[in-house]
Amino acid sequence: MTTPVRITAVSYLNTLPFIYGIEQQVAVSVSASHNSVRAETGLLRAGETIGLALRIPALCAADAIQGVADIALVPVAAIPQIPGFSIDTVLTLPEPHASEGPFAPRIITDFCIGAEGPVETVVLLSDTPLHDIHRIYLDSHSRTSVQLVRVLAQEHWHINPQWVEASECASIAADGKMQLQPGEAMVAIGDKVFSLKAAHDYAYCYDLAAEWQTMTDGLPFAFAAWVACTAAGWEYAPTLNEALAYGVNHIADSITRTVHRSRDFEFTNAYRYLTQSIKFRLDAPKRQAMRLFWEKIISPG
Numbered sequence: 001m002t003t004p005v006r007i008t009a010v011s012y013l014n015t016l017p018f019i020y021g022i023e024q025q026v027a028v029s030v031s032a033s034h035n036s037v038r039a040e041t042g043l044l045r046a047g048e049t050i051g052l053a054l055r056i057p058a059l060c061a062a063d064a065i066q067g068v069a070d071i072a073l074v075p076v077a078a079i080p081q082i083p084g085f086s087i088d089t090v091l092t093l094p095e096p097h098a099s100e101g102p103f104a105p106r107i108i109t110d111f112c113i114g115a116e117g118p119v120e121t122v123v124l125l126s127d128t129p130l131h132d133i134h135r136i137y138l139d140s141h142s143r144t145s146v147q148l149v150r151v152l153a154q155e156h157w158h159i160n161p162q163w164v165e166a167s168e169c170a171s172i173a174a175d176g177k178m179q180l181q182p183g184e185a186m187v188a189i190g191d192k193v194f195s196l197k198a199a200h201d202y203a204y205c206y207d208l209a210a211e212w213q214t215m216t217d218g219l220p221f222a223f224a225a226w227v228a229c230t231a232a233g234w235e236y237a238p239t240l241n242e243a244l245a246y247g248v249n250h251i252a253d254s255i256t257r258t259v260h261r262s263r264d265f266e267f268t269n270a271y272r273y274l275t276q277s278i279k280f281r282l283d284a285p286k287r288q289a290m291r292l293f294w295e296k297i298i299s300p301g
Helices: 013-025 057-066 076-081 143-157 169-174 192-199 208-215 231-248 251-257 267-277 284-298
Strands: 005-010 027-031 049-055 071-075 106-115 122-126 135-138 162-165 184-189 204-207 221-228 279-281
Touching: 005 013, 005 057, 005 231, 013 049, 013 106, 013 231, 013 251, 013 267, 049 057, 057 071, 057 076, 057 143, 057 221, 071 076, 071 231, 076 143, 076 221, 076 284, 106 231, 122 143, 122 192, 122 208, 135 143, 143 184, 143 208, 143 221, 143 284, 184 192, 204 208, 208 221, 221 231, 221 284, 231 251, 231 279, 251 267
Parallel strands: 005 049, 005 071, 027 049, 135 162, 135 184
Antiparallel strands: 071 221, 106 221, 106 279, 122 184, 122 204
């Protein structure tokens, strides 16, 4: 029996097309131990078998860094922490992997979670004007948003706030049990941004992808990319790329028919978000943006 390829991804709304494509193209065994995902398994077509783990972004990164995934949808800020990383190697399409020598992580598909303007679900929320903010609560579920807001604060907004690790801050605020005080702001990511904005009419909402685009004179941003962490992952890349392409080309179906999801989504808003706010193609400008972002967070200055 062939050992399943271990793939880790996120079960947010923005990954529904990816998960749907995988469900439709390969036989899937799903683990949802770190996310509130329905437990049923969908084996929709015979073929290569994968083990798909659905986690929050920080745990996707941990799986890649610790070598417990062959392929992971990795937050861009965490990719440099994968053993063997180098900027030039990870962005280069190599010859088929040689069996000798250590494996170097590679970005292996034509797809990512990206934005070419406002992304809606990676934001800084506050009732205080930007330059009066003195404390920012960080969402530890996402290393990329934490690093991105720090870069923006230093190089674009020119503020020097106190940074507070508070992984549950946004969830508590979305439940209406916490309110930001004057001078405070919080980073929020993922589907809970919609709940936060529904629970409270924040005076200021800074979209981090749009702020990055302004700071970089028009570059898009890539929040997460598919990385092969092992030789087995690299060998599986063509099959995964085909599955992702299927999902991205069937976004409407992914909203209504994806089996493995954290919750159901209202169709009209979900379709608008997935077709307008999220840009799935990992093109040359997004690769350029990744390189620039890595240069800033690895050797800030």
